[in-house]
Amino acid sequence: MSRAYGGPGKYIQRRGEIDRLAAHVAPLGTKALVLVDKVVFDALKPRIEKGLDGEIEARFERFNGECSWAEIKRVTAIASDAVVVAVGGGKTIDTAKVTAMNTGARIVVVPTIASTDAPCSAVAVVYDEHGVFVESLRLTRNPDVVAVDPEVVVAAPARFLVAGIGDALSTWFEARSNLESRTDNYVAGGFPATQAGIAIAEKCHEVLMRDGLKAKAAVEEGLCTTAVENIIEANTLLSGLGFENCGCSAAHGIHDALTQLDETHGFLHGEKVAFGVLCLLMLEDRDPDEIEAMIHFCRAMGLPTTLADLKIVEDVEAKIERVATAALKNPDDIIYATPVALSVPLLRDSILALDAFSRALD
Numbered sequence: 001m002s003r004a005y006g007g008p009g010k011y012i013q014r015r016g017e018i019d020r021l022a023a024h025v026a027p028l029g030t031k032a033l034v035l036v037d038k039v040v041f042d043a044l045k046p047r048i049e050k051g052l053d054g055e056i057e058a059r060f061e062r063f064n065g066e067c068s069w070a071e072i073k074r075v076t077a078i079a080s081d082a083v084v085v086a087v088g089g090g091k092t093i094d095t096a097k098v099t100a101m102n103t104g105a106r107i108v109v110v111p112t113i114a115s116t117d118a119p120c121s122a123v124a125v126v127y128d129e130h131g132v133f134v135e136s137l138r139l140t141r142n143p144d145v146v147a148v149d150p151e152v153v154v155a156a157p158a159r160f161l162v163a164g165i166g167d168a169l170s171t172w173f174e175a176r177s178n179l180e181s182r183t184d185n186y187v188a189g190g191f192p193a194t195q196a197g198i199a200i201a202e203k204c205h206e207v208l209m210r211d212g213l214k215a216k217a218a219v220e221e222g223l224c225t226t227a228v229e230n231i232i233e234a235n236t237l238l239s240g241l242g243f244e245n246c247g248c249s250a251a252h253g254i255h256d257a258l259t260q261l262d263e264t265h266g267f268l269h270g271e272k273v274a275f276g277v278l279c280l281l282m283l284e285d286r287d288p289d290e291i292e293a294m295i296h297f298c299r300a301m302g303l304p305t306t307l308a309d310l311k312i313v314e315d316v317e318a319k320i321e322r323v324a325t326a327a328l329k330n331p332d333d334i335i336y337a338t339p340v341a342l343s344v345p346l347l348r349d350s351i352l353a354l355d356a357f358s359r360a361l362d
């Protein structure tokens with residue numbers, strides 16, 4: 001009968017919020033370390049500086065591009081006791097979250113793209129310098145504030161928002177895996193999901209199906225509509241709360257293992273997760289109408305639905321055997337939340353069968 005729910009202290013989404021960060025940082029401290037993704041550093045630093053001016057003593061630092069242990073150590077060494085402000089994508093945010101845990105500091109997250117569900121959660125994913133998955137950390141605190149400026153998100157290439165939809169697509173399907181396998185969530189050491197958490201995961205899916213295509217069309221023109229605002233909230237808040245409060249399963253497990261293959265390094269997290277979702281549905285032997293509908297949705301969004309879409313074209317069977325072996329290597333891995341008796345042959349064949357099923361729909 002136990003259950004637990006966790007999330008960030010506050011979530012704010014408003015046009016122009018990047019210029020008003022002092023309102024969120026000042027209540028937490030007088031000094032800030034602002035870790036900014038190098039892609040947006042030059043464009044956003046003057047605006048953030050101006051917004052914090054007079055109220056906060058800010059030090060700006062460029063994020064080096066990978067959430068690795070080396071980068072976390074480097075940023076921790078310069079953070080002292082300042083409020084950590086993360087401005088960028090999932091890897092910048094995860095580095096800042098771990099830094100704030102190391103120093104005991106408060107944390108403000110300012111996502112500049114809506115490409116992952118990293119901003120709201122207390123989970124951080126560490127990679128090596130080459131982008132290969134190393135480990136997933138469950139931190140003791142969620143960010144204090146998550147502040148999203150939709151105008152900044154819309155100014156980024158549409159591919160990021162689409163990848164975020166791919167990541168958010170996993171939320172309900174992986175929640176369903178966890179409910180069926182009765183696996184604990186990621187809150188406070190692990191508890192069954194609350195009704196609130198389950199409702200959020202369901203709502204996330206509903207918003208994607210309703211507003212995904214409209215939002216894609218709008219952001220490709222640099223437009224910020226209600227559908228775009230709804231998708232930003234789904235990708236960032238609903239997906240973040242959904243996965244943390246209900247749990248991940250094979251969509252993310254397959255994603256993590258796909259990072260073993262060099263071919264996939266050019267793809268974004270959410271793009272690989274979307275393919276992982278389709279594989280999860282095949283692995284769980286779901287209704288073919290559901291699998292087909294999700295393949296069509298991913299194709300309409302421009303998300304990968306075959307191994308060839310992920311540039312995996314040579315020695316395919318051997319490579320997928322490697323992926324399946326890597327995915328199942330650690331008995332504590334999230335993939336074991338899938339309500340299926342997992343084995344390397346079953347996982348390998350399910351991935352290959354999903355690929356064949358998808359190709360047959362052409």
Ligand SMILES: [Zn+2]
Nearest residue numbers: 116117167273
């Ligand atoms: Zn994800």
